[in-house]
Amino acid sequence: VVNLANPSDYDYTYFETDANGDKAAQINAPTAYVSSGGTVIVVVTIPSTGCSSEVEIELFVAPLPEVFQPAHLEVCDVDNPGDEIEFFYLDEATEEITGGDTSLTVTYHLTQEDADEGENALEIPYENTSNNQTIYIRVENEFGCTVTTGITLTLKVNPLPAPVTPDPLE
Numbered sequence: 001v002v003n004l005a006n007p008s009d010y011d012y013t014y015f016e017t018d019a020n021g022d023k024a025a026q027i028n029a030p031t032a033y034v035s036s037g038g039t040v041i042v043v044v045t046i047p048s049t050g051c052s053s054e055v056e057i058e059l060f061v062a063p064l065p066e067v068f069q070p071a072h073l074e075v076c077d078v079d080n081p082g083d084e085i086e087f088f089y090l091d092e093a094t095e096e097i098t099g100g101d102t103s104l105t106v107t108y109h110l111t112q113e114d115a116d117e118g119e120n121a122l123e124i125p126y127e128n129t130s131n132n133q134t135i136y137i138r139v140e141n142e143f144g145c146t147v148t149t150g151i152t153l154t155l156k157v158n159p160l161p162a163p164v165t166p167d168p169l170e
Helices: 090-098 112-117
Strands: 011-017 023-027 038-045 052-059 073-076 105-109 133-140 152-158
Touching: 073 090, 090 105, 090 133, 090 152, 105 112, 112 133
Parallel strands: 073 152
Antiparallel strands: 011 023, 011 038, 038 052, 105 133, 133 152
């Protein structure tokens, strides 16, 4: 609002606008202001002179990405049978998670904290560290809005069958 000037050199007063676009109610707690979008008027004042100017700011509330809980990713324990460790192509779950929305970015993480912060995304293919391992998912849309809670992916390694040779039939 004050371009390149030092923002702390000014006082700011915020107002909602009415149906005509005129100043209406003052917004007393701008950092806690809840809006579904619209226009806000900001009055910028130089405290030492009392001179002020105002500007309109258009608010846009971006939607969260729509996500879907994926089915487990399951593979057979073919590499070193019995160790329950295999490589998973986590991105096989992406289309199910996004409902096919290719504008969304999906990353996979070892912890909820990493998913929340967008840090330490797992490489694909990913080698699980335990059987029935939970992977945390982060989905981000083009507005930078993210969903990270309530959506996980379970990795499951299924054992190979252990057939036995039957006695000969006579």
